[in-house]
Amino acid sequence: MAGIISEPGIRSIPGLLLARIRSTPDAEALRFRGASGWESLTWAETGVRVRELALGLLSLGLGDGRTAAILSGTRVEWLLADLAVLATGAATTTIYPSNTADECAFVLADSGSAVVFAEDQGQVAKLRSVREKIPGVAKVVVIDGDAGSGDDWVITLDDVVALGRDQHPAAYDRAVEAITPDRLATLIYTSGTTGRPKGVELTHDNWLYIAEAVDSLDLMRPDDLHLLWLPMSHVFGKAIEVAMINGGTPTAVDGAIDRIAANMAELRPTVLGAAPRIFEKIYNTVLATVRAEGGVKLRLFRWARAVGLRHAADRREGRPSPLWLRLRFALADKLVFAKLRARFGGRVRYFVSGSAPLSPEIGEFFDAAGLQIREGYGLTESSAASFLARPDELRFGAIGRPLPGTEVRIAEDGEVLIKGRGVMRGYRGLPEATAAALEDGWLHTGDIGELDERGRLRITDRKKELIKTSGGKYVAPQAIEGKIKAACPYVANALVHGDRRNFCVALVTLDPDLVAKWAGARGLSCDMAELTPNPELRAAIQEGIDAVNATLARHETVKAFAILEEDFTVERGELTPSLKLRRRVVEEHYRDLLDGFYDGMIEKV
Template sequence: MTSIPALLRDRVEQTPDSEAYRVPSETGWTSLTWRQTGERVRELALGLARLGAAPDTRVAILCSTRLEWILADFAVLATGAATTTIYPANTAAESAFVINDSGSTLVVAENAEQVAKLRSVRAELPDVKHVIVIDGPAEEDGDDGWVVPWEAVSDPGAADGAYDAMIDAIGAEDLATLIYTSGTTGRPKGVELTHDNWLFIARAVRKLDIIGPADLHFLWLPLSHSFGKLLQVVMVDAGVPTAIDGRLDRIAENLGVLKPTFMAAAPRIFEKIHNTVSATVRREGGLKLRIFEWAKSTGNRVVRARQRGAAVPLTTRVEYAVADRLVFAKLRERFGGRIRFFISGAAPLSMEMAEFFDAAGLTILEGYGLTETSAGSFLNRPESVAFGTVGPPLPGVEVRIAEDGEVLVGGPCVMRGYHNLPEDTAAVLEDGWMRTGDIGEVDAAGRLRITDRKKELIKTSGGKYVAPTYLEGRIKAACPYLSHVFVHGDRRNYCTALVTLDMDVVTPWAASAGLPADAEALRAHPRMRAEVEQAIGRVNAELASYETVKKFEILADDFSVESGELTASLKIRRKVVEERHGKVLDSFYDA
């Protein structure tokens, strides 16, 4: 198999009548078979070829996670062109940068809102021949055919031979995807990933034998992100049906209705689930709260014994069975009752989250990879999960630890390079090894433990190193009302923190406690500050003195992708936060 379109064609031939995708509809959910998927992709690919998609060209996709994104991607690749991904939340200027830097000549846009964004910078997009709009009206006065409706692109009458010929001409080393790094620092760089990069990861996952056609995968992750793209290709290779809905506010509801067997997410989603459950029982108080806390404590004892490889005493097993019936079984049922495991990536998963979900019978397999390494390089295995690690490498992936502790990754997963940036490429690639920028260590079992980002480690003025993401995860787990935590202290004499409130979680609690519902008033309320202070105090009690957070401030506004303080994969842009809230941070250190 030399290309992703060839992989899809092979899947259609092997299991034409099996379910491929499930999508929301007016009556619930509608399914497509692999045969139907293949036919839609064929017609769309031939239509795109008529519009100019061809080898050595790029087509940008500016769309949220939905079936049409996947169909467009497969169709683009079938023409021999490469897909450029753009996050729907990107501004007009950011979108224009990606389109121009990638050299994209066609753009697939989701709706009128995204088309309007492109129209506003049309003068800056001289090479874009057409914008193809999935939903909404296409033309406006003066467009001159620039905007084309989705349904007009498909070419059902073209011969199959032309489609197969396009696919057969694609080579394994041909460019498949240009994914622009989310840019926690500096301007985004286009990561060049070939067909072979993606196919290698798909084959590696297949060798793990952890998913198959009997599974149902629920996909909500941004397909503009490498993690989502990886899942897209892996499911084709494994023949696993995927239910698709990119709406974040529907995740919990969809889990209950669809009853999937696995789902991937960023840690923020698991934190949100945990905090919602925890805040609800705390608000109800009384017996329910005592039972929940007892069940959580009992579950942690069992989980920690398993992690040590120790036997669980009979009395604890009996208590755990009761805890499971009273608490954990109900939680599993809320997620459909069929989850075999979750997969976590894109950011570190805190120990508290790992233990809570494992105790509930909802084990999270934490993995690790960069866009530059095709998203997936390491993954815990269901039969041997080790909390605090991202598991061993996928089959065929190599790992080395440099003298300064930096993790180096090698193998066919490593990118071709950064688009039109030879110096930046040379700075991170050496003899096929990718410098990840992460600090880590490999244990005796070959599992990788990431301790922190090399560039994000805090060095206090006393010369002590502090891992901020570790502290941030601990504090969020200690207080269910928090959405984000930002630990600061580089070149300062102690650490401080900015915290934001999760208003979806905190509002019901505030109402029951007679506190203001307005974020500005709530953040300054003594009761709210006391909750945060107590949580930080509990975390500080287990830290070395130089790691402890001495002061904090609650912000009225949450960090968000739209505000620029979060990347599209929900990681904090540390420099942006420091610049935007510099006065508050400086005030922590005033004499």
């Protein structure tokens, strides 16, 4: 184990940070984009910045029992602000920068946040527009830009740091020493796929457990380089933050999704966490590229993929591959897979996939290429990390065994129940919802799953999202949607519909980048309204759906589909901020289209 979590006396995240600074003060901690390129901070330098900012917050009245919010994308200042807030004894409330002004107002009022870190003037304007709804917010701290004119409600990050430099350093140590493990550390509001968002209360001990569990699996090492792009407003990103402090893992921070590939090629990281959509995008880009090139390159890719899949399957099952397969794989690796690994810097030790189910087809392909994906599972209510696939027992389609210290049980109706130190203390101000979610210490996840003979968990669907056809048959739409996205390289999102209907249909959206390349190669317009009815494009998607249908029971098969002109969006409420599908919202938005499948308005395929 590389971490310092086992050292005596660590009772909080700020305490963990101080232990890390004592252990490796001069090692690189954070790397970030500055005015002239990548800059970095050592652990000691990180500690100085956190201390100054925390002292400034203490001078503003933040401290024990209070909360502060961060309304920003992922950047190094997010991490520094979070650690500084925690060091005062306060708790951090996370808010997605994509949230509307009214959504921000709800979270700020419900959490009782006294201070808000706002990324830029756009976020400040959002807060000003709802100021009368957030009377408890005493200060807004803007990260980029000046405070503007008018009043002193808004100050800059530099202003707070300057306040901190005028304070006695001992105040920081006293505040950190007073933090107990049961103190509230983080408030994360659930995405609210239905109804009111709920504030999940996570304590310092919840996060220290995550640090311990991750450390026992040797996931984050001092000699790794971790690329952090995950939304820090999401629990997945927060779990990674704690793990990298414990592991002393240098972390490059850049929240720009469109720079992930370029950053990987430039930085050559060894560890990266992502949602399945990122891996789907990579896979579909590779597939679309070789299909467009056709000829020898396409045949070579298909041959290498088949060889790689068989070779990887032997490795996962612990059986030796025959000599002829080993020789073919060596050639396939040299001609195809090594080039793919080079696109990601050539040093990736593993990826972690979380926040949604990973298609087995995607996982198997990456594994064949020597880019291992370890799928994890957890909820905001369980501090993100409850299960993780171990490298020596990968089985795509199954997540893995529980982390050490986490218990799992499958209820009679198939619901996955979790117990352990990672489980939240409750929902803020909602005792009835807390009691419903936590029964005798067991967290009701709302997910349907099963355990295999080795204790690995397989999630089949959301309890409330299972489709029951008019014939009484159950269908798990998430699994089919994942298969469609893996089989159709031009599909960005898919929704399978069929509850109380006599057959299943699908709505699919297109990946604009990949479809633009496809259209350009054929001299076609890139306008989605012109492309969606294109017979050749429709045939390509139909081919993928046919392949998926061949793996399904008859009642699960997709009998018809429609291509939408635009993707699902967070702004229209069709996706949560963490990009999960809000099924009921999408179905309502496209109610007439879906009804048409069953009314004979759209031709069955």
